Amino acid sequence: MRVPYLDFSRAAAAEADALAAAFGRVHASGRYVLGPEVEAFEGAFAAFAGAAHGVGCANGTDAITLALRALDVGEGDDVLTVSMTCAPTATGILNAGARPVFVEVDPRTLTLDPARLPAALTPRTRAIVPVHLYGRPAAMDEIASFARAHRLALVEDCAQAHGARFAGKSVGTFGDAATWSFYPTKNLGALGDGGLVTTSRDDVAERVRRLRMYGYATRNDALEPGFNSRLDELQAAFLSERLLRLPEANRRRAALAALYDDRLRGAVETPPPAAAGAVPCHHLYVVRVAERDAVRKRLSSAGIGTDVHYPRAVHEQPAFASFPRGPLPETERAAREVLSLPLYPEMSEAEVGAVARALADAVRR
Numbered sequence: 001m002r003v004p005y006l007d008f009s010r011a012a013a014a015e016a017d018a019l020a021a022a023f024g025r026v027h028a029s030g031r032y033v034l035g036p037e038v039e040a041f042e043g044a045f046a047a048f049a050g051a052a053h054g055v056g057c058a059n060g061t062d063a064i065t066l067a068l069r070a071l072d073v074g075e076g077d078d079v080l081t082v083s084m085t086c087a088p089t090a091t092g093i094l095n096a097g098a099r100p101v102f103v104e105v106d107p108r109t110l111t112l113d114p115a116r117l118p119a120a121l122t123p124r125t126r127a128i129v130p131v132h133l134y135g136r137p138a139a140m141d142e143i144a145s146f147a148r149a150h151r152l153a154l155v156e157d158c159a160q161a162h163g164a165r166f167a168g169k170s171v172g173t174f175g176d177a178a179t180w181s182f183y184p185t186k187n188l189g190a191l192g193d194g195g196l197v198t199t200s201r202d203d204v205a206e207r208v209r210r211l212r213m214y215g216y217a218t219r220n221d222a223l224e225p226g227f228n229s230r231l232d233e234l235q236a237a238f239l240s241e242r243l244l245r246l247p248e249a250n251r252r253r254a255a256l257a258a259l260y261d262d263r264l265r266g267a268v269e270t271p272p273p274a275a276a277g278a279v280p281c282h283h284l285y286v287v288r289v290a291e292r293d294a295v296r297k298r299l300s301s302a303g304i305g306t307d308v309h310y311p312r313a314v315h316e317q318p319a320f321a322s323f324p325r326g327p328l329p330e331t332e333r334a335a336r337e338v339l340s341l342p343l344y345p346e347m348s349e350a351e352v353g354a355v356a357r358a359l360a361d362a363v364r365r
Ligand SMILES: Cc1ncc(COP(=O)(O)O)c(C=O)c1O
Pocket: 059, 060, 061, 062, 085, 086, 088, 089, 131, 157, 159, 160, 180, 181, 182, 183, 193, 194, 195
């Protein structure tokens, strides 16, 4: 059985009418950027994420930049984050004018290890950007209390965590703001790019709104230098439709992930059980294997698509090699070993079984 790593075409028929109606609504309205569809989606997504405000923007990278700038983090400031993430986490920090400082991850959860925060502090540290990698919540209780104790801004990178929860609350509600990506592969994806900042601080919401559109306080009146980072009406309309089905899609992901856990037990290192109080949203199903690249090739020959998130840690990439960091052996080891298996709501149980069998074979050889 061939199993593609991702297959958007499987969801297409079921949502075709709803998305066509969304297109028709926007087309007929004559409003294409930052209009009523964006406002409606901002409200609906903020409610989903347990925040008072949602402010749409162009993508998840800009969301990080806008949130940091709205919290007065920029030139001359250091931001503690992880290297075990996608490059845009660091790009978003850099685009705000600040400097990323890479902190080691917990080897089990692959999220920021709070025990490493004290040693990573610099006199310039102003903020922390933890990442809920693969949809697994970072240890937000400890991270948030460290941020409070040291008066640091806290911006959660929730790009992979739509629907993940920690200590009974949505991720993204533990700090000053949270940032979201609606890149098509995310649990909630657009038909293109999109991003959003959630916050329960009125001042932060107002400033992100200003910064996303040229720094305008009112039309044609820029109060401060800003950006052009807007969400358009079409994407917002599509996202509103897809948001309705997100909880069910996340439940299906959880069921398929549990099936993988069961079928792969003893064959490879499966994702660790969620920490106490953490509810992941199963964005990616990531196992760890030695000789990952060889295993991946064998799976490909067997017709099984896989991916790697991410083959090089951020600090191992030339653009980010010069930024401060302590030793990151766990991050570097993970980058060599992680392997993402197909996981999407439209997969069948038989496909999960086929992937698990092929993987068990591939690691035995
Ligand atoms: C952890 C993480 N942060 C930030 C981003 C950036 O989002 P975008 O691609 O929408 O800019 C992504 C996704 O690409 C991501 O996975």
